[in-house]
Amino acid sequence: MKPLNLIALLFFLGGAVWALTRSERSVREIQAAYYSAMSPFLKSGSKIETHARKFLEETRHSKELEIELEETREQLGRLRLIESRFRTIEDENKQFRHALDFKKATHFDVVAASVIRRNPTTWWQTVEIDAGSNRGIGTQLSVLSNEGLVGKIDRIDNGGERSSVLLLTDEKCQVAARVEGSPEVGILNGQRGGLGGDPMLRLRFLSANASVRPGQRVFTTGRGGVFQPNILLGTIESVEKGALDSEAFVRPAVNFANLGAVFVVLSAES
């Protein structure tokens, strides 16, 4: 081997060892620096994408839009009626709660955000949202959609305008879960190699003779300090019983292939 190649190899191995021995904190600092360098490109990329989407929307046939407008008007009227009914029920509910001295139900303080893009990784399931520390978002906060739990915040960008969400479908996203109508609790997480199209979740550590059946819903327990209680996770598809414990396969409540608006839970009062 040529001396120059040998020196290069030694430097390379030294560099690799240096990188492999970085602490969690320095890794986060490196990531923050990387994403702040990447930020201008990501911003302009998002702008171009928005313009392109607008252009495509504008080119849609006006007749189609007229029909859509008519349908939306009808829906709006219907929703107004529902809303007025909802308000009445809410007022009644408030009065009853006050009268019975009910504890306040779990209330979430949330920030709405849009999913900008999926991160370009093969094995990890993460998406980027357009809200960061400038809107009070920090790491480990849970992210919801109107269908159920989406995941949790994994990383915040330096600029404070974006953050990365680790999806529930990722193997690393673990959630303490309970099965509706049964005393069974377990840990729910994504499957390794579970692809985006039709992902399934694994609910592990159920008791060996767990009385759970397909169709039962799975909710968060609220234990573990990351996720709030009673958030819908999905529905049991099948159950596999083992000698020591059982495992259930859960279809997620959220459609991860079509994630648009999400909500980051800033705080929750119980």
Add this chain to the structure above:
Amino acid sequence: MIRYSAITIFLLLAAFVIQQFLPAFTGLHDSRILLVQLVFLCCAVTVGPPTMLILAFIGGFFWDAQCALGPHGGDSEVYTQQVESMRFGYSILLFGGMGFLMQGLQPLFKQGKWQFSALLSGIAVFFYLAAEYAIINFVRGDLVLTRSTVLQMAYTAILAMLISPAVFWLLFFVAKNCNHSINPEAGRRTRRRSAY
């Protein structure tokens, strides 16, 4: 030579930017064009070992900076069996390994047979993904290998193979503009043929 090496580093960094906007093909089992790995592989066959190792370090380091996940957090009494994270920096070694694999084909490439390198770049991407997946399985325990995962890796490799001629064309163009020959033997043979 130095100018060409510097440009390959720049191309690798540019690939990181473009990679952000390349979506996954949901119809092809979520496979995607791994442009960063592809540019690295194509560059690796055209440069010497020292430059290849610099490219491998940059590629692996930034790839991990882009993809590394944070700790799970939460109460360790509830989450007793947390899923292990991949160590930051492991991609540097994977990139290095792939780079040496490509360097093995350098004699053929220097003869002007870049098609073999294009083929190998796809195979190397497959090995890269397979090695990465094997490490994940080793670190986290349980060997889980589904048909979808294999197909995802295969389609990603095929996509890399299909795009690689374009990357090679770009590298030939850059080399020409830098007055640097990346396949000198092929050039010599062409000159000899035209002299006859």
